[in-house]
Amino acid sequence: QVQLQQSGPGLVKPSLTLSLTCAISGDSVSSNSAAWSWIRQSPSRGLEWLGRTYYKSKWYNDYAVSVKSRITIKPDTSKNQFSLQLNSVTPEDTAVYYCARVDWSSGWQPFDYWGQGTLVTVSS
Amino acid sequence: DIQMTQSPSSLSASVGDRVTITCRASQSISSYLNWYQQKPGKAPQLLIYAASSLQSGVPSRFSGSGSGTDFTLTISSLQPEDFATYYCQQSYSSPRTFGQGTKVEIK
Numbered sequence: 001q002v003q004l005q006q007s008g009p010g011l012v013k014p015s016l017t018l019s020l021t022c023a024i025s026g027d028s029v030s031s032n033s034a035a036w037s038w039i040r041q042s043p044s045r046g047l048e049w050l051g052r053t054y055y056k057s058k059w060y061n062d063y064a065v066s067v068k069s070r071i072t073i074k075p076d077t078s079k080n081q082f083s084l085q086l087n088s089v090t091p092e093d094t095a096v097y098y099c100a101r102v103d104w105s106s107g108w109q110p111f112d113y114w115g116q117g118t119l120v121t122v123s124s
Numbered sequence: 125d126i127q128m129t130q131s132p133s134s135l136s137a138s139v140g141d142r143v144t145i146t147c148r149a150s151q152s153i154s155s156y157l158n159w160y161q162q163k164p165g166k167a168p169q170l171l172i173y174a175a176s177s178l179q180s181g182v183p184s185r186f187s188g189s190g191s192g193t194d195f196t197l198t199i200s201s202l203q204p205e206d207f208a209t210y211y212c213q214q215s216y217s218s219p220r221t222f223g224q225g226t227k228v229e230i231k
Contacts, residue, residue: 048222108158111170115167116167
């Protein structure tokens with residue numbers, strides 16, 4: 001059974017960096033049959049996919065255009081986890097942030113496992 | 125980006141009712157359509173993938189259909205634990221996009 005455990009601060013000051021980590025159990029961040037994503041949810045934007053990291057002989061990243069200039073998603077193979085960094089945050093980045101696994105084994109790529117969610121508030 | 129539009133935005137129904145939610149994609153996505161259920165304070169949970177394949181452990185009263193641009197989620201007999209918000213999501217192309225959600229409330 002795959003489990004994703006999120007950690008990170010719930011309050012970030014404007015202009016600073018939001019940092020969250022997602023620890024994986026029951027699978028590997030280096031799996032060839034999965035990708036590892038970050039998704040956020042807010043009343044104004046709904047569910048918004050932010051980006052993913054995955055391994056196919058080498059590491060790849062793929063980001064949403066809306067945050068591409070500010071986002072980094074990085075795997076940490078030594079700890080079997082991946083992280084989200086979002087720079088220069090504003091109050092519009094206030095949301096519940098989720099990590100999620102993309103299952104590639106069927107070819108249809110649903111988000112089949114999710115972290116518990118972290119409410120991140122951007123405020124001074 | 126592919127836009128996903130759900131209807132209705134909310135509905136009221138009684139236990140035992142048959143409920144249908146629709147999702148329309150702004151362009152053809154073949155069968156790359158997934159459905160999720162979300163309860164308050166919880167992460168979304170995968171119900172159906174590939175438009176009509178039931179995720180392991182999901183009750184058989186949930187079913188999905190459609191291909192191309194038009195899709196349907198049906199709950200054959202609504203149970204008390206089914207009152208929640210439902211989202212469709214396309215996995216055809218990047219960026220992955222979600223519908224705005226359909227809230228199923230108790231009548």
